[in-house]
Amino acid sequence: MVEHEDRLSRVFSALADPTRRDMVARLAAGDATVSELAAPYDVSLQAVSKHLKVLEEAGLVSRSRDAQRRPVHLDAEVFDLMTKWIERYRQQAEERYQRLDALLDRLQGRAGTDSNDNTDEQSKGAAG
Amino acid sequence: MVEHEDRLSRVFSALADPTRRDMVARLAAGDATVSELAAPYDVSLQAVSKHLKVLEEAGLVSRSRDAQRRPVHLDAEVFDLMTKWIERYRQQAEERYQRLDALLDRLQGRAGTDSNDNTDEQSKGAAG
DNA sequence: GCTTTACTCAACCGCATGGTTGAACACGAG
DNA sequence: CTCGTGTTCAACCATGCGGTTGAGTAAAGC
Numbered sequence: 001m002v003e004h005e006d007r008l009s010r011v012f013s014a015l016a017d018p019t020r021r022d023m024v025a026r027l028a029a030g031d032a033t034v035s036e037l038a039a040p041y042d043v044s045l046q047a048v049s050k051h052l053k054v055l056e057e058a059g060l061v062s063r064s065r066d067a068q069r070r071p072v073h074l075d076a077e078v079f080d081l082m083t084k085w086i087e088r089y090r091q092q093a094e095e096r097y098q099r100l101d102a103l104l105d106r107l108q109g110r111a112g113t114d115s116n117d118n119t120d121e122q123s124k125g126a127a128g
Numbered sequence: 129m130v131e132h133e134d135r136l137s138r139v140f141s142a143l144a145d146p147t148r149r150d151m152v153a154r155l156a157a158g159d160a161t162v163s164e165l166a167a168p169y170d171v172s173l174q175a176v177s178k179h180l181k182v183l184e185e186a187g188l189v190s191r192s193r194d195a196q197r198r199p200v201h202l203d204a205e206v207f208d209l210m211t212k213w214i215e216r217y218r219q220q221a222e223e224r225y226q227r228l229d230a231l232l233d234r235l236q237g238r239a240g241t242d243s244n245d246n247t248d249e250q251s252k253g254a255a256g
Numbered sequence: 257g258c259t260t261t262a263c264t265c266a267a268c269c270g271c272a273t274g275g276t277t278g279a280a281c282a283c284g285a286g
Numbered sequence: 287c288t289c290g291t292g293t294t295c296a297a298c299c300a301t302g303c304g305g306t307t308g309a310g311t312a313a314a315g316c
Contacts, residue, residue, distance in 0.1 A: 006146060008146075008149065009144055009145065009146050009149075012140050012141075012143045012144035012149075013140075013141070013144035015140045016137050016140035016141035016144055017137070017273095017274085018134060018136075018137055019274095021136065021137075021140075021213075024217055025217055027221075028216075028217040028220035028221050028224070029220065029224075030224065033292080033293090034292070034293060034294090035291095035292065035293085043274085043275070043276090044275075044276065044277080045292085045293070045294095046275090046276080046277085046293085046294075046295085047274070047275060047276080049293065049294060049295095050273090050274070050275085050294095051274085053294090054273090065282090065283095067282090067283060067284060067291095067292085068282065068283050068284070068290095068291055068292040068293070069283095069291090069292060069293085070292080070293065070294090074217070074221045074224075075221075076217075076218050076221035076222050076225065079214050079215075079217070079218035079221075080218070082210070082214055083211060083214055083215065083218070085149075086207050086210055086211055086214075087207075087211065088156075089152055089153055089156040089202070089204075089207070090204050090207035090208070090211070092156035092157065093155075093156050093202045093203075093204035093207075094204050096156070096157075096158065096202075097204065145303095145304085147304090161262080161263090162262070162263060162264095163261090163262065163263085171304085171305070171306090172305075172306065172307080173262085173263070173264095174263085174264075174265090174305090174306080174307085175304070175305055175306080177263065177264060177265090178264095178303090178304075178305085179304085181264090182303095193312090193313095195261095195262085195312090195313055195314065196260095196261055196262040196263070196312065196313050196314070197261095197262065197263085197313095198262075198263065198264090
């Protein structure tokens with residue numbers, strides 16, 4: 001209904017399909033033609049062509065021309081878009097979690113917390 | 129048909145909807161009830177409830193109980209799953225690109241080119 | 257105990273999506 | 287020009303999804 005007007009929706013939507021994710025995974029190793037990509041799956045070539053169209057419109061791949069073949073190339077730029085979006089909210093959520101954890105420490109008068117095994121080294125200086 | 133059996137598909141699919149992404153964004157700032165979440169959108173409360181169910185089944189949020197209210201909490205763990213998947217193939221694709229760039233350097237006899245050149249726009253040198 | 261508040265479940269609708277098959281297009285080779 | 291290969295387009299079908307409304311459930315309040 002929403003016709004996927006924004007870029008991020010198209011990218012997430014494209015990657016929501018396991019077949020398309022597998023294609024992306026294989027394309028990360030190198031360019032491939034439609035037939036080559038279609039080989040492992042037991043769907044028709046037309047279905048694969050459709051999948052590629054979705055990936056292309058999401059900006060994940062680009063297609064050139066080589067005689068009759070249409071080599072598909074993975075375009076890594078869009079991944080940054082996703083990563084940025086994800087990291088942004090992941091960090092916020094984790095910071096919130098740590099603040100909550102610190103608050104619980106104070107409320108319970110705990111001395112040594114062993115429950116946080118986070119790998120990031122950010123200081124929670126909200127001890128006020 | 130595929131019923132989204134795998135986790136990653138559910139997560140990507142859940143985040144493919146702009147309304148749900150907006151909810152996640154707002155939940156990153158703090159927990160909220162269904163009504164609070166529904167307020168900004170001009171859809172019914174039931175629609176928002178459905179969205180939350182999708183987010184919950186994707187493992188992105190969890191819901192507890194506070195009297196009649198159902199506070200929604202953002203669960204940051206799943207983001208790691210996505211980030212790992214994305215980064216894996218993004219890096220592969222970028223490495224390939226850099227190798228190609230290095231190869232072009234050698235072919236063209238370019239000297240002293242830093243392979244770390246990441247301009248955001250790359251011209252497609254269709255040199256045959 | 258009935259009402260109010262907060263929310264979910266159920267049934268339904270319209271459209272998008274993933275799949276199919278058959279035809280058409282693009283290009284290289286005879 | 288014709289043929290073969292590689293790929294896309296078009297029509298169609300089944301299912302899923304986001305939306306709706308109406309009913310049902312859970313807990314607080316009078």
